[in-house]
Amino acid sequence: MxxxxxxxxxxxxxxxxxxxxxxxxxxxxxxxxxxxxxxxxxxxxxxxxxxxxxxxxxxxxxxxxxxxxxxxxxxxxxxxxxxxxxxxxxxxxxxxxxxxxxxxxxxxxxxxxxxxxxxxxxxxxxxxxxxxxxxxxxxxxxxxxxxxxxxxxxxxxxxxxxxxxxxxxxxGEPILQAKKIPFKASTGHSPVIGFPLETSRGILKVTVTSMGNPHCTVPVSDFDAFDWADLGREIEASELFPKRTNVEFVRVISRNEIEVRFWERGVGKTQSSGTGSCAAVVACVLNGLTSRKVRVQTLAGALDVAWPEGKEVTLTGPVxxxxxxxxxxxxxxxx
Structure with a gap:
């Protein structure tokens, strides 16, 4: 051997x-x-x-x-x-x-x-x-x-x-308390919505959640307007995230559909992400951008996410x- x-x-x-x-x-x-x-x-x-x-x-x-x-x-x-x-x-x-x-x-x-x-x-x-x-x-x-x-x-x-x-x-239900995510938010408020995150591209208003693993959701209007993978790498390593973080860049298409790009902690750019899709929808709901049942368009196809009020998040997709x-x-x- x-x-x-x-x-x-x-x-x-x-x-x-x-x-x-x-x-x-x-x-x-x-x-x-x-x-x-x-x-x-x-x-x-x-x-x-x-x-x-x-x-x-x-x-x-x-x-x-x-x-x-x-x-x-x-x-x-x-x-x-x-x-x-x-x-x-x-x-x-x-x-x-x-x-x-x-x-x-x-x-x-x-x-x-x-x-x-x-x-x-x-x-x-x-x-x-x-x-x-x-x-x-x-x-x-x-x-x-x-x-x-x-x-x-x-x-x-x-x-x-x-x-x-x-x-x-x-x-399961999303984790919205900063300490449990974990996220070192200076404000201490939960849920963490519209947090002013300092980046090389200036201050970005982000929403921070957890689906059992930490997520930082960034709203965008155009994926081609900047190097989102480079920014995702930077945010992943932010000192505000003790365990590093996954990053989602979200473009809202309608109340029932969004498009997302994913930077996954420990992996990098991926075609899609299950917890990332859930976190993106949770962030959109918290910010009043979508309904609670949303189709998530990824680079590799669609995933369906639902977050009924007061209940857990569900994710539906193929294998x-x-x-x-x-x-x-x-x-x-x-x-």
Missing amino acids: TQSGEISFELPFAKFHAAGNDFIVVPENDIRKLLEHARGVLGEMSPEDTAPNRFLLLRSSMLARQICDRHTGIGADGLILLREPSGRRHLGKIRIRNSDGSEAEMSGNGIRCAAAYILDSARQRLESKPGNKQAQRVSRLRELRIETPAGVKSLQMLEADKGHWVFRVAM ELIARGTYYFSNRRDR
């Missing part, structure tokens, strides 16, 4: 995209087993770093950077690690790694990819073993509950075909299976 200090192994994977936001899904147990075999070659690491949970955390960060690289890896916006759930009625527990190796608390697109992986894996098991009762049970489900660092999320399957699904995700295969991991690529 290795020479001195080197790790290499073969890792089965599946790749999905949800409105152009692509994710690689792997069972965390597969990684854990493979890494346990490789621990012996890492004598240069401290005992603390080679403890099982810490070891997996360190190596999953390395794996995410490698496997998400679009030149030397498979290429993706993020890596989803799927493990057995804590709750008996839940179908899985996910951890999400951004392409830079950092951890994301939640992804509205990513959780749909995880749900698709669970259903497609059940289909595959049934094809190879038709009598598999667990796979039969999972394949018949129309509602799935998945554990995330931002809490348990419920998904309703609306459409299904081989390699294609549409899910509605109950995203497609891109590929299944084997990734050949080597820690030499991370040096």
Whole structure:
């Protein structure tokens, strides 16, 4: 498997995209087993770093950077690690790694990819073993509950075909208190609407929210009038956001439709974002710009977001299976 200090192994994977936001899904147990075999070659690491949970955390960060690289890896916006759930009625527990190796608390697109992986894996098991009762049970489900660092999320399957699904995700209520986002707003007022954020382009009036992860929403009239990706990179790293932030640039088309460009924390420019679409709609509602049911136009198509008064936000959108295969991991690529 290795020479001195080197790790290499073969890792089965599946790749999905949800409105152009692509994710690689792997069972965390597969990684854990493979890494346990490789621990012996890492004598240069401290005992603390080679403890099982810490070891997996360190190596999953390395794996995410490698496997998400679009030149030397498979290429993706993020890596989803799927493990057995804590709750008996839940179908899985996910951890999400951004392409830079950092951890994301939640992804509205990513959780749909995880749900698709669970259903497609059940289909595959049934094809190879038709009598598999667990796979039969999972394949018949129309509602799935998945554990995330931002809490348990419920998904309703609306459409299904081989390699294609549409899910509605109950995203939870938006977090509007500055301290909980977290956001170091000098005013201390919540919700954070029309906050005067100092940038290289001058002061911008922004709305700051959280959908389990922090978001900064910037209204615009023309995406071509400035380098929004460069500004998104700047805002992401603002000292007002202790955990950095995702950034959405929003152009209102009508009371029921908006167009958005996304800069995602730990990833950069993406084709779409699930939590970003939700945060954009929440910001528009708070500012009186749209109704509570909005179609979000992204670079990769439409997502539908609803925020009924006094209730949680829902996100509806598609998922497609891109590929299944084997990734050949080597820690030499991370040096």
